[in-house]
Amino acid sequence: MPINLSHLKNTSLDVRADILTMINKAGSGHLAGPLSSTDLLVSLYFSNLFNFYPTDPKNPQRDRFVLSAGHLALALYSVLCRAGFFDEELLSGFSQLKSLLQGHVYHHVPGVEYSSGSLGQGLSVAAGMALADKKDRKKRFTIALTSDGEHNQGQVWEAAMFANKYSLSRLINIVDKNGIQIGGTTSQIMPLDDLASKYHEFGWQVYEINGHHFPTILRTLSYAKESKEKPVVIIANTVAAKGIPYMEANYKYHDIKDFDQEKFKKALSQLNKLSKFK
């Protein structure tokens, strides 16, 4: 089935609008990361490169997606909803008392494999899953999404060594490298320097791409699935808060606590402008 690029672009715009709407309704939420990772998630769930079953989320044939950076939940919730895992109604309750949609990603939500929020753990969990599949001779894939700030954690590098030791070739780590973290730019807080070289030295197959260019993302995902021995990292260079020009690349929009109606309208109108020029 050929992938329709304008469908992906439109879906991304819809997802970004969902993110803004959920934050506006809740009054607060994480913004920059969900917006920077949107195109990556849409590429996964709206192409034929990732195998999932919206009406049977635990189907044993499914590929597994582990969101390690749990604060990107808003993007994943919207994508899962639009992929058919649950009704839109659920989105409107984001982060309210007794809502399934917890502020950080929650495994009781249909389609979510793993709850996270405390950074640095998901790549190890994904490695454990990929190892179980390898032992069971299952051919499915485990895909993790990590953030660049998350790579401050030593555990990520423990997982990198582990995945190499066990030749987890069906493990793919997509790094949303948006250049910011909660307290500043990643280069200010803890420079990652040449992340690609680091992963290369750790024995991984490395791709570094523009994380907003759909043809490149899709092509790279299909290359990644061809790995025979090495685990694969896709370092996706992205723009924090992508789609809302006045917020883009500014670490102060990592999360937002007073997303009032005025700011919401301004952000949405900038997104709509983007929509017109797609």
Place this chain on the structure above:
Amino acid sequence: MTSKITKKNYSMRSAFGKTLTRLASAHPNIYVVDIDLKDSLKLTDFAKRFKSRFIETGVSEQNAAAVAAGLALSGKTVFLTSYAAFSPSLNWGVIRQSICYNQAKVIIVGSHAGLMTDEQGATHQSLEDIALMRALPDIDVFSPADARQVKKILPTLIRGPRPAYLRLVRASAPNFTDPKSSFTIGKAQVLKRGTDLTIVGHGPILKNALLVQKDLKNISLEIINSPSIQPLDEKTILTSVKKTRHLITLEDHQVEGGLGEAIAPLLLKNPLNAKMKLLAVQDEFGQSAHDYEKLWDHYGLGIESLKTAIKELLK
């Protein structure tokens, strides 16, 4: 019905390694995630016989706990093995999120708990593991009293639906639990019936309570082994204290967050007009020594300290 203390010493770690290796033949889903301590946890044989199910992470407690969670979320029954001083402490946040919150059935085995670690000293003496694990939701916490009980606990943990923490000690020690008793989650065992004072404890140190009874002929002690610390057998403990009105808790662990502090609120909720004393390490680090009895004496947990505590409480 007084339990007999064996003259011979038995290793909890050997009981663990041998029993798990035996059970692994019948349970193809059993995996070990080891943090470079396989000889110490007596898993060398498991590693040889079940090479494919023995996962070695190296000295990386955090990665190991999360890898274990990933395996468990894929249907495996996973034993995460290390020293209690490292796992669960270096990786507590990983156990909290990746194992407990995600409901990944991992059995965390922490060896070398308490003061019974020979020359190794404070860095290797975990006196806080029970406090760390008790504070978490959705995990059971067990501290068996002897090697005999370790053998009985493992099949229960394999069958159980939840993550669990299993506390082991380094040194060999006598068996003193009833060979015929079974192990049930949430159940304590009365080792000796009595009427004047209840002693509740966990781990090999509970042997001292049985020994003290021999010296105190005029005092009738009821001695309860509580290997299931979470969930706790409130009924057995409260029934005993209702009778004796005097309670001493005995454990090779910090007083903070241990078994004593798990039981104390029960006496507030159920006013029995009982007196209570908590015998445990009083907020200090351990140290090296080649005889754990001497360490217990030094930290106020030995036989003489127990005798004094009993007499003072009954005054």
